[in-house]
Amino acid sequence: MRLSVLFPRTLRSAPAETEVVGHQLLLRAGYVRQLGSGIFSALPLGTRALRRIEAIVREEMDAIGGQEVLLPVVHPAEIWQQSGRWQSVGEELVRFHDRGGRDMVLAMTHEEVITDLAHREITSYRQLPLCLYQSQTKFRDEPRPRAGLIRTREFTMKDAYTLDVDEAGLQLQYGRHYTAYHRIFTRCGLTDLLAVEADPGMMGGTVAHEFMYLSPIGEDVIAVCQGCGDAANRQVARFRKPTPPAEAPAPIERVATPGASTIADLTRLLGIGAEGTAKVVFYTATLATADPGTAAPAPDRSDGPAEVLVMALVRGDMEVEETKLSHLIGADGLRPAEPERIRAVGAEPGYASPVGIRRQGVVVAVDDLVAASPNLVAGANAVDVHLRNVNVGRDFEPDRVGDIAAAQDGAACTRCGAGLRLRRGIEVGNIFQLGTRYSAAMDASYSDAAGALHPIVMGSYGIGIGRILASVAEAHHDDRGLVWPLAIAPFPVHLVRLGGDLPQVAGAATALVDALAARGVEVLDDDRDLAPGVKFADADLLGMPLRVTASPRSLAAGGLELRRRDRDRAVVVPQSEAAAAVRRELEQLADEERARVQSPRYGDRPLPD
RNA sequence: CGGGGCUUGGCGCAGUUGGUAGCGCGCCGCCUUUGGGAGGCGGAGGGCGCCGGUUCGAGUCCGGCAGCCCCGACCA
Structure with missing residues (x-):
């Protein structure tokens, strides 16, 4: 393939609306073009x-x-x-x-x-x-x-x-x-x-x-x-939940907490840790429709609409994992609940708990850790007031109890107890x-x-x-451009001709292309009449694994110059041996890539790094 | 769907208090140059996302709408 006829030209700068480097390079190098949001054309190299x-x-x-x-x-x-x-x-x-x-x-x-x-x-x-x-x-x-x-x-x-x-x-x-x-x-x-x-x-x-x-x-x-x-x-x-303190349930009591509508405010005000609190996250959920394949049992909806208000309780130091919550309550979809909807059942955003609310059309889902933890601080459903010593089962009855908390960095593995990353x-x-x-x-x-x-x-x-x-574009690039693995590179070899109108250079370059073609090795042949800097910059940007340079200088040095895209060093090989040397280099690259192939069996465990 | 941003030649951008659009790169031609995006001279190319207002006059002001990007929601 001659670069002089390849569609399209490369771009010197990436379109402004792109942020991901690998994608910028695919655009600049002319591998793909965008037609609309999320709709792309693949061009010849791509x-x-x-x-x-x-x-x-x-x-x-x-x-x-x-x-x-x-x-x-x-x-x-x-x-x-x-x-x-x-x-x-x-x-x-x-x-x-x-x-x-x-x-x-x-x-x-x-x-x-x-x-x-x-x-x-x-x-x-x-x-x-x-x-x-x-x-x-x-x-x-x-x-x-x-x-x-x-x-x-x-x-x-x-x-x-x-x-x-x-x-x-x-x-x-x-x-x-x-x-x-x-x-x-x-x-x-x-x-x-x-x-x-x-x-x-x-x-x-x-x-x-x-x-x-x-x-x-x-x-x-x-x-x-x-x-x-x-x-x-x-x-x-999943992760191993901490063991809750072994305390007897204490009498519930109201405590004034002016302005403390977040867990951070609350712990500062009361001088306790976030693990001593329970927080409520509200969602509006569409409960699962009758889907023959869904194993999760749908809650009883005989007396209510398919849309319900969900109160999800997790400990104050944890976050709700919405996928887990969806599974627990059999929801098709979750979205944040509007404050009006929350107040409509007698709850107060920022100071909410299931204690004393109207339960009609509400699903109360409680994380298993919260259910097992005694004497938590939770909202009193009134502005600037919380409750101490809230106990699940005594102060309110959950509709569902299960794991709905998101695994955090450092949480304990359920299997071996070590830290999750x-x-x-x-x-x-x-x-x-x-x-x-x-x-x-x-x-x-x-x-x-x-x-x-x-x-x-x-x-x-x-x-x-x-x-x-x-x-792969994201994984394999440097500051000059793409660096394709040989396995998926559009061409294995990029030939840079400099001073291409000189008969010796043209002869050497063409001989190499023909010799490689005879062996089934396709060459991207930069036959354009451009300054060397432009051609090298494009070779780096396009990212073929092996670059060969044919120029008066390389001939004077003894032949053609070979350079791997992933290495800095170049070698000069005699013209007569160039094709063989290229094939050796490609074989070497292929060997290196083969050595990195992983074929684990199902059930085998990867080693953590 | 909520929030934010952007939209001016192919790409990247600038356009002052509204006065009839400019820069770099790229492109075309000729010449010079040939190992890291070279230089000279001469050219071509857009009416500023769309619609409607205000105005003597609108990239510039106002009102809609659309497209694209980012964050979130959502999602193999």
Whole structure:
């Protein structure tokens, strides 16, 4: 590929509205362009890198028995109505009518299509197990796209679906994906990788893992144990709660606390620690609709609306983890409650507790630690007044008790007791054990050897292709530009010709390109008539792993100059040996990258760093 | 959806108290130059996100709306 004809030109400065460095470089180097919020075009170099990522994904998926398919992007609404997600998924699912007035959706994932296929095609246990996968466009109308390709609305996802006769079969295929995913991400150069326990969310099902590339720009917070390596998304991270003091419940008493509407004010005023207080966080919750796959029991709603006021109590030194809270009360959605709504039940923001409020249309959810802690300070539901010696069960009866507190940095691991460390990560992939959530709802079943019908046991597995590209750009760059791993670089070699109109230089350069082409090594050939500084700067910005310079100076020094993008040193090799030297360097790079590939087995624990 | 910010040639920006748009880079042509975004000369390119006001006159003032970015909510 000649750089003189490559579309588009590089940018000297990044567009002002970008902040993430990796994304700025992808824009400056001409890999991608933005069309709208969360909507991007991949340009020639970006497309090449994406294709190479997909090739790695394909190799690893084929290696675990995957069969590639290509499923439609536009679906009739019926299958989504059958699965229940037409109702349970919100506005991120784009719905529209076709010309005949039929409800249609844009695919945000493909469980329904796969399950529909299974329903039509699978009749016998003899046809199972199966693993089907594709690399296909998804559209999710995200409320807030961000950070370039990290969170987009339209994106390419490799999604795979496994179909098995039983749980044991699912476990086997789940484990294979667990290993294959580690191999995929680490082959792409994302070696700071962690598989963490995750919330199945809208996918339904029970067990799920997310694959996190650890990065400060990540959107997810994960808790990693410094002792045993246990890791979980903070949304579901358990931790060992402190032991509450062993005190007998004391009589409740009112105490004047003028102006103390925050825990910090309160502890200062009363001279106590935050662990001696309970705080209330108010939410308005939409309780779960009848969803065939949701295991969480919905609270009794026979006498009230589906929207309720939630009072969530955690100890004053902790924060509410909303995902945990949602699970505990069976909520579809949570949003902060309006003060009017809070006062309507007799509670007072800043001085609230469940003591003495009207409970109609209210769900009181109490963290298990609060429920076990005697004599806490809590609000008296009057401005400037608190209560001492509040005891759960004596002073009010909770509707739900469970773990709703967010794991904090340093909290104790439930498994080994060592400290948890909070880190940020970019979710580049996820795997879900769906079980029979979709097959039961959509009647995808098979006959066993005895002729009995059973729902197919399913798993689903996703990888964000563009998110990998963005993560690698974030992981592999320096102040001059991108530094691609050989595994996914658009071209392995970037040839810089200087004084290109000189016959000796042109001859040497062209000979090298031809020799490499004969061996299947593609070269990005900078044949432009530009100043050396511009060409070197572009070579650094574009980030190909190996740079070769052909110039009067290099020829005078004995041949062509080779320099790895990730190293400062250059070597000059004789013209006659240049092609062989390039191939040696590439082999060396490939060896180094192979050595970094991780293939842990499911159930093995990563070592904490 | 709440809060904040931005919107002026391809990119980055400046535009004073309202007077009819400018700079750097990039681009085109010629010449010089050729190992870290070179230099000279000469050019092209926008009517300032959109709509509606105020005014003799509006990037500049007023009122709407939209798009994009950031924080939060939300979310594989």
